[in-house]
Amino acid sequence: MPEEVSKRKFLKRNLLRDEIREAIQEAIDSNELNPGDRIIETQWAKDLGVSKAPVREAIRELEAMGILENQPYQGAYVRSPSSKDIVDASKVRQSLEAMGMREAAKIIQDSELEEILTILHEMEAAAQDSDFELYIDRDMQFHRRVMEIANNGILLRVWEQSRIAQWTKVVTKMSKQSLEALAIRHEAIYQALAAHDPERAEMAAVMHLDELLKEIKEH
């Protein structure tokens, strides 16, 4: 059972089952739980200090989402994403981020551009040092900042809840491109934002993911 996911005080005014679902998703995203690992209802209930009912609901929700699968008479297991899953998720990401880029290009402020540039430089430095973890972290931060700057609360919420940023890790790992080549893609996005060119920003975002998608399909 993951050590990190300790009993949290559920301070947020959210539904318990959603909180539990997120806790399980975090455990999966952080690799504390891996494909094939079992989700034991009673253990999670105990560790989180909740009853089994909301845990069961959270598990069902995750099964519906394709993140867990139910083996009859055995329980819920962490599912390995198939190529199709990854391609499909990337398409959703592409659509949401294309929109985010477009909107951000229209309204981005100079101070925000500076922030993005800083993150970009950190990404490039991580690539040069072959620091995979740092690269991923900066990559996710780059995208998150742009989505925030797009100033659409619903877009941001949807993007965050779908944990699309977490796919970055999966997809980047699968890519045969060097981290440096991947970093360059973000340069193109930055330039488009700096030019306040929505079309160009959208295209840069789409191409960025198209390349990754092509590789996944060839995998």
Added chain:
Amino acid sequence: MTEKTPRRPLEKRSLLRDEIRDVIQQAILSKELKPGDRIVETQWAADLGVSKAPVREAIRELEAIGLLENKPFQGSYVRIITAKEFDDAIKVRVVLEVLGMRQAARRITDQQLNELSDVLKEMEDAAHNQMFELYVQKNTDFHRKIIEAADNVMLLNVWRQSNISEWTSIITKMSERTLENLAVRHEEMYESLRAHDEERAVKAVTIHHMELIDESIEKREKMYGDSE
């Protein structure tokens, strides 16, 4: 019991919390409850003949949609949905449904097309008979079935979580155009899918949304325009 609409005990058709949510939502959209009005959990539970737990869940969902807001230590209140929120929601919906239509145009099966056709017919019948609630339900079903036909689990998850169907029904409920007008748009969406024509499908859903955006601006003004 409130004066205007006596609350009847609910039947267990679907999830209790969803039914409760719909009742409260309707009270807000019909202006029975106004921005600033408080939603008292215990009162609603008593009126509807249910326990507090599902009422609490319904309230939280309405908070997530943005129809209610929670003021710490004070409770839940009806809030005004800003024009920006409307705009934001529709923009996100367009993006998701464009992707949905693209993928559905390629992947939709004959069975799914037939089911979609049935829903479309039910939508048109409801419009013709001025059966508003039924129309709204079928409209939501229509859009959801297309997303399902896209066969993209992530898309379906995201679509569900964004409460797009809730927004669909809210916007539709606020519309005063004849229902038949509204049902007709969906014909072209259906036909484009049957033809498995991706570009045509994208065009159809984009135009549908452009019209929706115009309407929603009107409707929002109507909804809040004359509030005290």
